Amino acid sequence: MGGKVLTVTSGKGGVGKTTTTANLAVALAATGDKVVCLDADIGLRNLDVVMGLENRIVYDLVDIVEGRARLRQAMIKDKRLPELYLIPAAQTRDKAAVSPTDMIKLCNELRNEVDWILVDSPAGIERGFRNAVAPADQVLIVTNPEVSAVRDADRIVGLLEAEEKGPGHLIINRLKPEMVKRGDMLSTEDVLDILAIPLIGVVPEDEGILVSSNRGAPAAMDERSRAGQAFRDVARRLKGEDVPFPSLDDNKSFFQRLAARFTRAS
Amino acid sequence: MGNWLNRLLGRDNQSSAQSAKERLQLVLIHDRTDLSPALVETLKDEIIAVISKHVEIDPGGVEINLSQTQRENRLVANIPLLAAPGGRRRPRK
Numbered sequence: 001m002g003g004k005v006l007t008v009t010s011g012k013g014g015v016g017k018t019t020t021t022a023n024l025a026v027a028l029a030a031t032g033d034k035v036v037c038l039d040a041d042i043g044l045r046n047l048d049v050v051m052g053l054e055n056r057i058v059y060d061l062v063d064i065v066e067g068r069a070r071l072r073q074a075m076i077k078d079k080r081l082p083e084l085y086l087i088p089a090a091q092t093r094d095k096a097a098v099s100p101t102d103m104i105k106l107c108n109e110l111r112n113e114v115d116w117i118l119v120d121s122p123a124g125i126e127r128g129f130r131n132a133v134a135p136a137d138q139v140l141i142v143t144n145p146e147v148s149a150v151r152d153a154d155r156i157v158g159l160l161e162a163e164e165k166g167p168g169h170l171i172i173n174r175l176k177p178e179m180v181k182r183g184d185m186l187s188t189e190d191v192l193d194i195l196a197i198p199l200i201g202v203v204p205e206d207e208g209i210l211v212s213s214n215r216g217a218p219a220a221m222d223e224r225s226r227a228g229q230a231f232r233d234v235a236r237r238l239k240g241e242d243v244p245f246p247s248l249d250d251n252k253s254f255f256q257r258l259a260a261r262f263t264r265a266s
Numbered sequence: 267m268g269n270w271l272n273r274l275l276g277r278d279n280q281s282s283a284q285s286a287k288e289r290l291q292l293v294l295i296h297d298r299t300d301l302s303p304a305l306v307e308t309l310k311d312e313i314i315a316v317i318s319k320h321v322e323i324d325p326g327g328v329e330i331n332l333s334q335t336q337r338e339n340r341l342v343a344n345i346p347l348l349a350a351p352g353g354r355r356r357p358r359k
Binding site: 146147150151154155158180182183184185186187190193194 | 281282283284286287289290291293294297298
């Protein structure tokens with residue numbers, strides 16, 4: 001069967017789907033795997049800028065679907081990693097330009113080319129979402145520890161169950177350990193109690209994420225980035241490794257990081 | 267700090283995260299089942315009516331709740347039956 005199709009979705013907008021897709025793609029490619037990411041948010045393309053590849057777009061997803069470009073032609077190579085590619089969304093079309101069947105066909109072709117196909121889903125539960133989920137072997141649901149994001153994530157879990165796409169795996173993004181500690185933010189355990197699906201990642205709030213998208217260089221490329229580390233952990237879990245969830249306790253992790261740096265240096 | 271002060275002054279006895287969790291749990295039961303609180307009330311009235319046709323029940327003691335375990339939702343009805351006139355209250359040992 002070849003490559004595996006992973007769809008990143010959330011229901012609610014702005015929780016970090018595109019950031020997650022870009023970082024997981026980078027983290028998986030850094031392990032030597034061949035990765036292509038596919039921006040399924042037609043009309044609101046963004047994965048290209050987050051990855052810093054916006055100036056190299058010639059063809060897009062709709063060009064492939066409508067036969068104006070071959071698959072290989074539309075795959076933009078990210079030169080920073082050996083085998084990382086992007087297929088951008090079309091910016092001047094809408095979701096209806098592509099059907100779930102088109103997505104399945106396209107991903108099946110990509111399976112022969114790469115190890116991982118990461119699909120960045122648009123927000124919402126309409127056509128764009130259905131397009132993104134149709135080819136998925138595994139779905140990653142991104143949420144924030146916040147009522148509206150968790151409620152929308154629950155809706156996605158229900159829709160995935162109805163489509164027999166499994167419950168999906170959860171990534172809790174933008175967690176602030178100090179707010180959890182003082183009882184002003186839902187904890188990882190709270191969110192898991194509510195959604196009752198398997199957890200695959202907890203990503204702490206990190207200002208570095210904004211800096212990295214300013215620069216077009218996903219945080220997972222930066223060894224020192226905390227969020228980047230969390231995404232690299234998710235990538236390892238996706239590859240079947242049993243990676244423990246680190247304590248997000250601020251002080252502890254500061255010393256742990258310090259210790260880790262000394263160990264690396266020596 | 268503010269939270270600690272609030273708690274000391276008894277302004278709120280639960281953290282905002284706890285309220286978030288409880289509110290979410292409630293709203294999700296309704297989202298998942300597509301049963302509004304009003305519909306649950308209607309169900310309750312109709313269930314009482316149907317059962318009352320055949321057996322005597324205590325309408326005031328009827329409880330109809332939605333409960334959630336992991337990803338399963340169920341409607342749980344607790345309906346106290348009244349003893350039939352002249353009937354035994356409890357089976358003999």
